[in-house]
Amino acid sequence: MDCDSNKITRDYFDSLLLEMRHIDSVMPDTKVTLFGQEFSTPVATAALSHLNNTAPDGMANMALGAKMAGALCFSGMGGKDEIKAMCDTGAKVIKIIKPHKDNAAVISKIREAEEAGAFALGMDIDHAFSSTGDYDVVTGLPMRPKSSDELRSFIESTKLPFIIKGVLSVKDALKCLEIGVSGIIVSHHHGIMPSAVPPLMVLPEIRKVIGDKMPIFVDCCIENGMDAFKALALGADMVCVGRAIMDPLRENGAQGVCDKITAITGELRSTMARTGASKLNDIDGSVIHKRDF
Secondary structure (H helix, E strand, O other): OOOOHHHHHHHHHHHEEEOOOOOOOOOOEOOEEEOOEEEOOOEEEOOOOOHHHOOOOHHHHHHHHHHHOOOOEEEOOOOHHHHHHHHOOOOOEEEEEOOEOOHHHHHHHHHHHHHHOOOEEEEEHHHOEOOOOOEOEEOOEEEOOOOHHHHHHHHHOOOOOEEEEEEOOHHHHHHHHHHOOOEEEEOOOOOOOOOOOOHHHHHHHHHHHHOOOOOEEEOOOOOOHHHHHHHHHOOOOEEEEOHHHHHHHHHHHHHHHHHHHHHHHHHHHHHHHHOOOOEHHHOOHHHEEEOOO
C-alpha cells in the first residue's frame, strides 16, 4: 500500500469526474471577496517560505506576481524585512506564523506583520510534531502544539483576521469555529503525515458543519484550474497554489507568478463555463462524480 499522502491526494483529484452543462451557459466571472477586499480570482499563492533561496527577491516577487494577477498572497516563515517587502508591493498578504514554543515569539511575529501592513494573519498548527515522535524543530526553532486557549489568545491579540492552517478534520474545524477563527486552510502540508486523508475527501464534511460562518481555503497538490474547480465545488471558497508557481517564479520572477495564476484562473473559468456556472457561487457540487471503474 502506498502511504504517500501527496500521491493519495493527487489520485483523489484525478478520480473526480465532471458532467458538462452547456445549455444557457455564459462567460463566467471569477471575482471573489474576502474580508471586504475583492480579488480577480479565487486562486491564491500558498504560504511558501525561503523563496529568496530559489529566485532573487523570491518572496517579494511572489507577492508582486499575485498583485499583478489580482490574487491574494500567503507568506510562510521569514523576518520582518521580508514581510515588509512583500506588503510594500501592494499585494494583500496573509502572514502564516509557525507554532513557536515561545508564545512571546508568536506575538512578536504578529506585531511585525501588523507593522508591515499585512492583510491578515494566521498559524500553521501542523508543524508541532516531527516524524520521529518528538516536538518539531524548524530551521533551528523549537515548535509546540497549541491549545484552544493559546490560539484564542493570539486571535484576541490582533484586530486583523486570523486564519488557522493545517485543519484536516471536522473536529479541528469546529474548535476553530468555537475560538473565533476568521478562516481555515484545509491542508496536510504537502504530506507532512503519511496516509493523511486528501483535503477534498474531508472538505464537504467540514463545509457542512462550518456552513457560511467562515471562509475555507484548500491547498495540497492543486496544479491547475480543474483542480481548483473541484475544490470549489466541494466546499472551498479559495484555493492555494504552491509548487506550481515555483518554476515560473524561478524562470520569470513576478511575471512568471502572474502568468501562472492567470493561466490557472483561465482553466477554472473554462471549466465553469462548461459546467454552467456563471460565478463562483454557482459552482455546483452535483456535477462531480467519483470514478469507480
